[in-house]
Amino acid sequence: MDWLPRSMINASRVRTLGIDEHLFRKGDTVFGIFEVIKGRLSMVRHTSEGQKVVIHSSLEGSLFAEAALFATEYHCDGVAVEETEVRVFDKDAVFAAFRDNPELAENFMAVLARQVQVLRAKLEQRSIRSARQRLIHHFILSAEEDGRTVPLKGTLKDLAVELGLTHEALYRTLAKLEKEGLVERSATVVLLQPKLFI
């Protein structure tokens, strides 16, 4: 959210939610959009019988319910899955800022466009069924400029989640690639070997 002007951040407020606490409910008039600072929020719809269907589950640092800007009512529930902190941006204030400051509007567009890009890439990734191919795909796309070094941020478990694999599957696949000499590993980096690209 580094693209936001100070003024907008100052005009926002932070709210803390306990587990299962609602940020908004279906049918509520849209009052704002959110940034998840800490914790996790879900968008949930309820069936007539009260069963929950999760539409979306947020990550820390992401925008939440930004599409609500262009609606009058929320059309699902926003619920905290864990203890969560959200920054609340007032809808009218956001729009006013956009009109005042076209550059801000462009920044927001850029953020959304980037999101779309990332999400589409992720979806493409998930369409690869084989753990091996999915991992290779990920490695190649997240390699640095040299095209061979992939920095490991966070734990392998986290990576497994990001890739939509169980951690066991990831460990095994990675070990196999290593044994076959397709990659080399250190604690912080994966080095892609030429063979991998053939």
Next chain:
Amino acid sequence: MDWLPRSMINASRVRTLGIDEHLFRKGDTVFGIFEVIKGRLSMVRHTSEGQKVVIHSSLEGSLFAEAALFATEYHCDGVAVEETEVRVFDKDAVFAAFRDNPELAENFMAVLARQVQVLRAKLEQRSIRSARQRLIHHFILSAEEDGRTVPLKGTLKDLAVELGLTHEALYRTLAKLEKEGLVERSATVVLLQPKLFI
């Protein structure tokens, strides 16, 4: 693209691409963004050894490379996978239009925000591994107001593709749900039965 003013559409041009023909290449200066009218485009990156990695594959009717609006260079190749028709919107013209017409900018934001919403929902759906649960999830979310009727648009094969399943898996799963009395089917509609929601 119904939110675009006539003037923008008139200012655009349509281009036809043959299979494997490039719309743009990595490093090219961004000249515009696109709407896929017919056919399919892919965003592709090449490894140092020349292997292709697909980042994204477009659907008909969708925007393509809209994130490029906020970059100076394309950072992957845009290639036609089939015989493809694209509408080309000049980058500068788009920006000029946004500045001239804040409402247009807002419309564009709304389109992007909606995209993000849809993509996130799809990603959530794909995170459900079981064909059965994925199908049920889809049914419940795409039910009409009554919460029980799901219209079937297109063939079941198409639905299978949308859900990321083979058509065989879809047929079988659907048949099973039907046999268990969880849904009823006609040619055009799936009726969700109360049992399904328990």
Next chain:
DNA sequence: CGGCGTTTTGAGAGAGCTCAACATCGGTGG
């Protein structure tokens, strides 16, 4: 009728998931 695409069902194999045990490492407190 004949051909094409969708729908359906069958059998088999492979891949990833689940459950389980164990190693490793870093931190914490006695």
Next chain:
DNA sequence: CCACCGATGTTGAGCTCTCTCAAAACGCCG
């Protein structure tokens, strides 16, 4: 300093589920 603990990392075995390949029924249209 060591014992303990929790989380990550690792490997094993079995199972389930979906994919793949195959074949056939069905419906539609020329």
